[in-house]
Amino acid sequence: MNEFVLQAEDVAIHYGGVKAVDGVSLTLERGQIRGLIGPNGAGKSTVIDAITGRVRLTRGRVLLGGRDVTGLGLTQRRMRGLSRSFQRTSIFGQMPVRKQVELASHQMGVADSAADADAVLHELDLMPLADAMAEDLGYGEQRRLDLALALVGRPGVLLLDEPMAGLSVKESLDLARHLKALTSRWDVSVLLVEHDMAVVFGISDVVTVFELGRVIASGAPAAVRADPRVREAYLGSAA
Numbered sequence: 001m002n003e004f005v006l007q008a009e010d011v012a013i014h015y016g017g018v019k020a021v022d023g024v025s026l027t028l029e030r031g032q033i034r035g036l037i038g039p040n041g042a043g044k045s046t047v048i049d050a051i052t053g054r055v056r057l058t059r060g061r062v063l064l065g066g067r068d069v070t071g072l073g074l075t076q077r078r079m080r081g082l083s084r085s086f087q088r089t090s091i092f093g094q095m096p097v098r099k100q101v102e103l104a105s106h107q108m109g110v111a112d113s114a115a116d117a118d119a120v121l122h123e124l125d126l127m128p129l130a131d132a133m134a135e136d137l138g139y140g141e142q143r144r145l146d147l148a149l150a151l152v153g154r155p156g157v158l159l160l161d162e163p164m165a166g167l168s169v170k171e172s173l174d175l176a177r178h179l180k181a182l183t184s185r186w187d188v189s190v191l192l193v194e195h196d197m198a199v200v201f202g203i204s205d206v207v208t209v210f211e212l213g214r215v216i217a218s219g220a221p222a223a224v225r226a227d228p229r230v231r232e233a234y235l236g237s238a239a
Helices: 045-052 075-081 097-107 111-123 137-153 170-186 199-205 221-226 228-238
Strands: 004-015 018-029 033-037 060-062 084-085 156-163 189-193 206-211 212-221
Touching: 004 045, 004 111, 004 189, 018 045, 018 111, 018 189, 018 212, 033 097, 033 170, 033 199, 045 060, 045 075, 045 084, 045 156, 045 189, 075 084, 075 097, 097 111, 111 137, 111 212, 137 156, 137 170, 170 189, 170 199, 199 221, 206 228, 212 221, 212 228, 221 228
Parallel strands: 033 189, 033 206, 084 156, 156 189
Antiparallel strands: 004 018, 004 060, 206 212
């Protein structure tokens, strides 16, 4: 039997007459990367907001490790192992790298926040930059630091909203390599919203395609890439 670490069931987010998300169901298995793609405004980021508790559901429910967390707030879900990053980095530019990762770990209530911070920095190859001010890092390094902040406390589920935004091809592939390694070494499951198709189809175990707040296709990357409706609605000649 598959072990679902995350389940979103019939999730809907309506703003008046606007159906931003309309009856979306998703699952995430342990150690899996599920990529979410679709045109701008298709509802991908809104689904992440709904899963993390950032917005209130019109209907549906969210389960984490089989337990219903629909009534819990964002912080409570984070403490139960559900973490996320945003399209824009949430780092503190005038604070040293290690200090802010350790502070984030301390705020999570981790008993040994120093050891937790060191583990995260080692995993993301940031230890050589531990004493550098975040504002002095290259943009690719800042994105890795943002990921480090999301990883303190060893969350079991990680939701990433366009982590490759603004990165060069080399930086994107480097971050993708770290993400893939995390799923096996740290037993992290990832829900990935991303516009970089090379990354999504390169590291995802499953790809889900959104259009107008609904799922129009979901499955193995090769099958989704070959789906005529997906090619017409989104991938086009890039497929």
